[in-house]
Amino acid sequence: MSVTLLSIFRRREGMSHGEFVDYYEAFHAKIGEKVLAGYATRYVRRFTTPFAQEAGLSDPDVVMEIEFPDEATMQAFFASIADDPETAEMIRIDEDKLFDRGSMKVYRLDERISEMPPVG
Numbered sequence: 516m517s518v519t520l521l522s523i524f525r526r527r528e529g530m531s532h533g534e535f536v537d538y539y540e541a542f543h544a545k546i547g548e549k550v551l552a553g554y555a556t557r558y559v560r561r562f563t564t565p566f567a568q569e570a571g572l573s574d575p576d577v578v579m580e581i582e583f584p585d586e587a588t589m590q591a592f593f594a595s596i597a598d599d600p601e602t603a604e605m606i607r608i609d610e611d612k613l614f615d616r617g618s619m620k621v622y623r624l625d626e627r628i629s630e631m632p633p634v635g
Contacts, residue, residue, distance in 0.1 A: 517556065518589045519626065522579040525618035527611075535576050535613065536562050543609055547581075550602060554592035557582035575618070 526535035544560060551558050559580040583589035596603050610616070 516585065518583045518586055519557075519624040520581045520583075520589075521622045521624050522577075522581075523575045523618075523620045523622075524577050524579065524613075525574070525615040526576045527613060527615050530613075532562075532576055538613055539577065543613055546606060546609055550596065550606070551581065551592065554583060554588055554595070555581050556584050 526532065530538075539560060539562075544558075547558055557580065561578045561580075563575055563578065565574055583592065596606070610619075
């Protein structure tokens with residue numbers, strides 16, 4: 516059974532939402548693609564826009580999902596980062612350029628899917 520991690524992050528203070536999205540896609544996502552290759556089956560960034568409300572710095576700027584094919588592969592990924600201090604430091608340095616560290620939340624999803632009738 517696949518394992519999905521959901522992360523919710525805010526941008527660092529002093530960075531606009533547009534700057535955050537641009538930097539994330541141009542730099543941070545490339546690091547993610549590189550380190551997740553061979554482990555993850557999906558790496559998705561969903562940049563948020565408040566719906567029917569004013570945006571504030573407490574709102575998340577991105578909801579990120581990483582899907583692994585199974586528990587063993589997810590554990591192997593985290594072990595690979597722990598065993599490579601240079602890669603771990605590269606990720607930490609880039610996260611400091613992008614995220615409000617106090618806002619970083621990560622959840623493991625336990626998914627249930629409802630069968631829905633066709634639309635129309």
